[in-house]
Amino acid sequence: MRPRTYARWPRSTRLALPRRVTLRARLTLVYSALFLVAGVVxxxxxxxxFNQQINRSTVKVVAQRPSPDTDSDATVRQNDVVFRDGQPIAIDDVEKWMREQQQQLHDAATTSMLTQGGIALGVVGLAAAGFGWLIAGRVLSPLHRVTETARRIAQAPAADRVLHERIALRGRHDEVRDLADTFDAMIGRLDRSFEGQRRFIANASHELRTPLTLSRALVEIAMNRKAASADVRQLGDSLLDIHARHENLIDGLLVLATSENEVVDPRPVDLADVVTHVAAMTRAEAAAAGVTVQQAAAEAVTSGNALLIERVVHNLVENGIRHNRGPAGWVRVTSRIVAGGRVQVEVTNTGQSIQPHEVPALFEPFHRRAGNRQVTGRGAGLGLSIVRSVVRNHGGGVDAEPRDGGGLVVTVTLPAFADHGSAGTTGAGEAATICPRML
Incomplete structure (x- = not known):
């Protein structure tokens, strides 16, 4: 079985990786570790x-001679040392006793100091870790704003539509402020670049329409003259075909520029109606090419711009017709509801064999496959690029994979409409107020 290769452009392509220790936690750990090391030192x-000082000290022993009235039979000898409690000790054992007492005092003092000092160090260390956590959070809070802004831009359905957003960090001019200002400057340049590109495409397309329309009118006038010869009419037909191709290119550029804009006032759209309407629209062209259009339209309601969604399905179906194998070929278009609150449109067609590594390039503008059997000249090479752009802007994704036996399987996944009863569903009749051209 042929391995599958996907060309997916979902709202967010980021994989869920195991979360590492945060910078705030690392700063707290470093701060606490440094504090504990300093405390231990x-x-x-x-x-x-303390050990040196206590070793210099001596044990003071109060000695006394026997009192004059001491009984001669007393056990205390003349050379004995008597403690205050009356306990005697031989003078020869005094030094040994003093060493034992000094060692006991040393052990008790050092044990008490280490125990109490360790407890105090632990308590103060925990307090320092808590304060370190709070301080690190306060210091890193501007970085969270930078991260959240970048994440919103990256995960937006049409990322360049939120490039107008800025961090606009205020406060002290430090390294974090420099980072935020640099990020704002970068986003500003990207926003101006994308906006200038869209404006240029739209303006250039509008400006090119006028001379093409005028040129087409002149060609048609020349062809319709009574004195026009057969050669003139044949030349006129060729020129009209060229004009049609240029008009399709301009229309495609306009749609591509429009599809990058944010969807305004999205409405529920039933993909079953769109599939039925597109299949009916393309059957005549498919029959002329010897291709059969099959449909399996199940209710699948999404939300968005009905005209652009129909353009997606229309481009996919006509792409399947154009790149089919001719007689006995077919194109099947299906709509369905899938798990996870999503709906799908799948377009499968027979045709030439496609290598897995060629699939992603099919969605690039003006792409032509080597050995492509494109004989009509009506396409401008923007069809699948428009599909990708429109689906992206509607929060969906596109999967494409080679079909076993030749051809392509393209699956468009869109978010399902949450509440079918809150608004009227836009069907193919409303969506077909304009007829999508072959791009």
Whole structure:
């Protein structure tokens, strides 16, 4: 079975990757670690100094000689040392006893210092981590604005339609402010570039319509003269075909420029009506090419611009007719509801074999496949580019894959209309107020 290759342009193509430790958490960990290291060093230095100081100290022992009235039978000897509690100790054992007492005092003091110091260090360390988390969040809050703005632009149905948005960060002029200002400047240049490109396409297309219309009128007048010879009429037919191709190109550029604009006042559109209408419109052309148009129109309501959605289906069906294999060829167009609150239109056609790596290039403007059997000259090479642009702007995606045995399978996925009863559904009758041309 032929491997599948997809040319998908969904609203967001970003894969869900495992979330790493945030910068705020890393800053908090670094700050807390530095604080703990500094605290441990300070506690260690205190321990060393305390240890040195306590080793210099001595145990003071209060000794006394036997009192004059001490009984001669008393156990206290002349050379014994007597503590305040009356406990005697031999003078020879005093040094050993003092060392033992000094060691016990040293151990108790150092243990108490380390225990209490460790507890204090832990409590203060937790407090420092909390303050570090709050401070890091406050410092990084401008970066969150930069990230959210960039994410809204990247995930918008038509990304260049929100390029007018700016971060406009206020406050101190620091590194984060420089980043936000640089981002705003970059988005501004992109916005002006896209807007200038759309304006140029629209203006150039409108300006080219007038001379083409005038030229067509002159050719038709020359052809309709009584004195026109057969050669003149044949030349006129050729010129009219060239004019038709140029007009289709201009229309395609206008639609392409229009499809980049935000959808204003979207209405519910039943894809079943669109499929039925497009199939009826294209059957005559398909019959002339020896191709059969098949349809399976199931109710599938989406929301958007009815004219542009019909243009999508029309371009896909006529693309399948133009690039078919002639007699015994067919084009099948289907509408359906799929899981996840989506609806689909699928157009399948027979035709030449297409390699998987060629599929993405089919959606590029003015693309021509090597060995393409394009004999009509009516197409301007913008049909699939318009499909991609319109579907993108409606929040959908386009999948394309080679068909086993030759041809192509193109699936358009759009968001389903949420409430069928809130507005009248726009069918093919309303959508067909203009007839999409072959692009």
């Amino acid at each position: 300070l506690l260690g230095a205190t321990y060393v100094l």
